[in-house]
Structures are given as structure tokens and as C-alpha cells.
Amino acid sequence: QNLQDCHIVVNYDLPWAIIRLIQRAGRVDRIGQQAEAILCYSFMPAERIEDLLRLRARVLRRLRENAEVVGSDEAFFGSGDENRIVVDLYNEKAGILDDDADDDTDLSSRALAIWNNAIEADPRLKGIVERLPDVVYSSRTHQPTPENPDGVLVYMRTAQDYDALAWVGRDGEPFTESQSRILQAAACHPNTPAAPRNDSHHELVAAGVARITDEAMAEGGQLGRPSGARYKTYMRLKRFIEENERTVWVTDEHRRALADIYRYPLRNTATDTLNRQLRAGIVDQQLAGLVVDLRRDDRLCVIHDDDEDEDAEPRVICSLGLWGGNQP
Numbered sequence: 001q002n003l004q005d006c007h008i009v010v011n012y013d014l015p016w017a018i019i020r021l022i023q024r025a026g027r028v029d030r031i032g033q034q035a036e037a038i039l040c041y042s043f044m045p046a047e048r049i050e051d052l053l054r055l056r057a058r059v060l061r062r063l064r065e066n067a068e069v070v071g072s073d074e075a076f077f078g079s080g081d082e083n084r085i086v087v088d089l090y091n092e093k094a095g096i097l098d099d100d101a102d103d104d105t106d107l108s109s110r111a112l113a114i115w116n117n118a119i120e121a122d123p124r125l126k127g128i129v130e131r132l133p134d135v136v137y138s139s140r141t142h143q144p145t146p147e148n149p150d151g152v153l154v155y156m157r158t159a160q161d162y163d164a165l166a167w168v169g170r171d172g173e174p175f176t177e178s179q180s181r182i183l184q185a186a187a188c189h190p191n192t193p194a195a196p197r198n199d200s201h202h203e204l205v206a207a208g209v210a211r212i213t214d215e216a217m218a219e220g221g222q223l224g225r226p227s228g229a230r231y232k233t234y235m236r237l238k239r240f241i242e243e244n245e246r247t248v249w250v251t252d253e254h255r256r257a258l259a260d261i262y263r264y265p266l267r268n269t270a271t272d273t274l275n276r277q278l279r280a281g282i283v284d285q286q287l288a289g290l291v292v293d294l295r296r297d298d299r300l301c302v303i304h305d306d307d308e309d310e311d312a313e314p315r316v317i318c319s320l321g322l323w324g325g326n327q328p
Helices: 019-028 047-053 055-070 079-092 108-120 124-130 179-185 201-218 231-243 250-265 268-279 284-296 308-310
Strands: 008-011 038-042 136-141 151-157 163-169 174-176 315-323
Touching: 019 038, 079 284, 108 124, 108 179, 136 201, 151 201, 163 179, 163 201, 174 268, 201 231, 231 250, 231 268, 231 284, 250 284, 268 284
Parallel strands: 008 038, 136 315, 163 174
Antiparallel strands: 151 163, 151 315
């Protein structure tokens, strides 16, 4: 009857109904409570126990099932990205509220520099790599951490003909969407020995392909995250057009470029160019001119015909498994 006299709640289990966690804290945070904050600590299952019971995965699956029952217009935690954010907040993941520190600027140039340095150091690699078939795969050992978990890296070319990377964790869920971070995770010495393929390798590759394909199909009309080149360019070009409407500074080319950016994904080279200029502090008028020039040279967006997309097939170029030394 005097729960208001304490301010620490210890959860020895992960409830099947998440609302029970809120209810437990509510029984303490009530009239008569003098503490400024209620501290909640939760004992999470050990990893080996989680592998057997799959408790966290079952809770998340039930949440998804509940969302389907409620209907398409309602969901408990919104989109898949929001689900991950809520789970990360619940697990007190470090840096979840920080701005994205990963630098995807000029990623194509970085990849090209890696390739040029590799073939310069060992010219034989050029012929070896170019003869490799699609869907080739390998694995290597690494030291898993919360920041670099076990899983599979997937490199594929979408039906819209642009390159994409995915990092899928052991549970089949994407770990990060930062292309720069995924590229960095794949780095290893040329003499690194290959590790045995994990039994779940191909299933995780399939999950990564599905993720990339879904994003590619949904990308038209979606500008991505606010820190991305596509979003920033669209918003600034839109502002430039609105502020200079009915002047000589705005033409139909500007409006067509704005529509293309909204509807189609940027080319990799355009993303690199725009990111460099945005970081350099380019003003709106110069940015508008740059976008028009890129579009005029067909270097702005990956514009595809819907009928052609139906016949086009995504290509899995390669995949790399990252597994701890004691993988199952």
C-alpha cells in the first residue's frame, strides 16, 4: 500500500504485454511520490537463453500481429523504422537521439578509391574480381559487439539500376542503413582467411534483398531522411522556387527538376556531388543551377519506366557473412 515511498522498479522479466511495464511504473509514480524521477531497471535474457526462447523476437512478432488485427490505418508503433527506434529507446541504445554521424558523402568515390588502391597493390585482383559470378559469397570471423553484430552484408544492384548495401543481423532484421558504415564493416586484409558459411547465410541474404527491394519500390515520392542529400536538395529547391516565383530566376526546368527529385531516386554520382556542395555551403540560387545542369545532362535521377521495371530483375552481386568464432 505504500509503493509511492519507493522510486526504483526492477523488472525481472520481459512481459508478454508491454503495457505491463508502464503499469508497474504507474503503481509507484502516484500521489505521495516525492522523487523527481522513477528509475526502471529490466533484466534482459542472456544471449544464449534468448537464442533458445526467442522471447524478444516473439514479443515483437506479437506486436506486428496485433498491428495487422487493428487494421491498416492503425499501428502500435508506426512504421518499421519507428519500431526500431522505440526498441532502441527501450534498450537504452547509446546515441539513439543523436544526429546521424555516419558520412555517406562521396561514397562512390570512396569505393572507387578502395578498388584502385587494391588493384594497384595487386594487379592480379582485377582479373580475379571481374570474373567472379553474381551471387558469390564468403564469410569471415570478427569480434561481435553491440555496434558490430553478427550477420550478413549484402551488395546488390536494384531493378532501377543503382547500387545498394544492406547489413542484416542474426535475427533477420536490418542493423543499419548507413551505406558508409556497411562499406567500412566489410573491410579486411587481403590475406584474411575465409570462415565456414553459417547455416542461415542465404536466408539472411534473402532478407537483405527484400529490404533493399522494398525500399527501392517505395522510394519514388519519398525523400528519405532529413539529413540526406535528396531531402535537403528538394526542400531548398522548393524554397527557392517559392521565393522567386514569377521572376526570371525560376523556369520550367527548375520545376521539372523538383518533380524528378520527388518522384525518382538520385543517381549515386548526383548524391555525391550534391553532398559535397551542401557541405561547402552552396547558396540556393547556385544549388538550383547545379540541379538543372545535372538534370539536363541526365545525371540527376534514375528515371525508369514502370513497364520496364516489371521486366527488370535485381542482381545480388555478392554477400559477406560476419560471424564470431563460436558461431552455431
